[in-house]
Amino acid sequence: MAKKPALPKPTPAELDLLQTLWPLGSATVRQVHEAMLKDRPDVTYATVLRLMQIMHGKGLLIRDEAGRSHVYAPAYTQDSLQTNLLKDLMQRAFSGSAKALVLAALKTGISKKEREEIEHLLKDDKQ
Numbered sequence: 001m002a003k004k005p006a007l008p009k010p011t012p013a014e015l016d017l018l019q020t021l022w023p024l025g026s027a028t029v030r031q032v033h034e035a036m037l038k039d040r041p042d043v044t045y046a047t048v049l050r051l052m053q054i055m056h057g058k059g060l061l062i063r064d065e066a067g068r069s070h071v072y073a074p075a076y077t078q079d080s081l082q083t084n085l086l087k088d089l090m091q092r093a094f095s096g097s098a099k100a101l102v103l104a105a106l107k108t109g110i111s112k113k114e115r116e117e118i119e120h121l122l123k124d125d126k127q
Contacts, residue, residue: 007076007084008058016040017051018060018074018081026064026073 010018020035021027027035033048052072055061064071074081086101094100110118 007081008060009085009088010055010058010060010081013051014055014058014060017048017055018078021061021072021074022078026071028069028071030069032072 017032017036020032024031024035029045029049029052032052033043033045036043036048052061056063056072060075061072062075064073076084090096090098090101094104
């Protein structure tokens, strides 16, 4: 049986851009740049353009070149990419143990609200 190709692993800057693009769905470089300026007023249009071109080359973004402005969209859903990154982290840092990963996450400090949400999810899972 053929092994599925691994999803590309985004850099922190690429993940930051994806966090901006996922809610937009698809967008031009200008639209992504304007959205990123809200949290990162120092980011330049040229930086966003170059990063999106690199991400397209890596297979993280798809590009529609039909119009005058290229429109980019994430090649993977947020859920699928996050799941892949989590599995990779679990294998590399926690010897494949989901329990160890969860315990480490809980030890880093979670808010009271987050704890209540987790407890609610666990109670629902039991029923």
